[in-house]
Amino acid sequence: MVRWQDGRGTLRVAEEGGAEPAGVPVEIAASYRARTRGLLGRDGIGGALLLTPANSVHTFRMRFAIDVAYLDRRLNVLAVRTMRPGRLGLPRPRARHVLEAEAGAMARWGLRPGVRVTLEA
Helix, strand or coil: CCCCCCEEEEEEECCHHHCCCCEEEEEEECCHHHHHHCCCCCCCCCCEEEECCCCCCECCCCCCCEEEEEECCCCEEEEEEEECCCCECCCCCCCCEEEEEECCHHHHHCCCCCCEEEEEC
């Protein structure tokens, strides 16, 4: 089992046809403090934020809408949702990680259920 640490990395979305996937900058929030802070107090994010371990999120006190992807332990996408500020997401069974980005970003990256992502820390 991989033990994640706070830091930065690059997220790659596996594309169909074997094309080299584009890299998305990602912040990793693995400590309790980093996960608790999340995107609170920010006006946006340039890439994505990976919360690990996590299986649910909320958008209370957030300033912008976000896309949320629930990932299993092998980094397969289980579900993708868009959440407006002031919402509470229900826990997802089998989810071990949550990926957050600005609303609309995940559709541009081709992130949808069934897709596998890789993370280079």
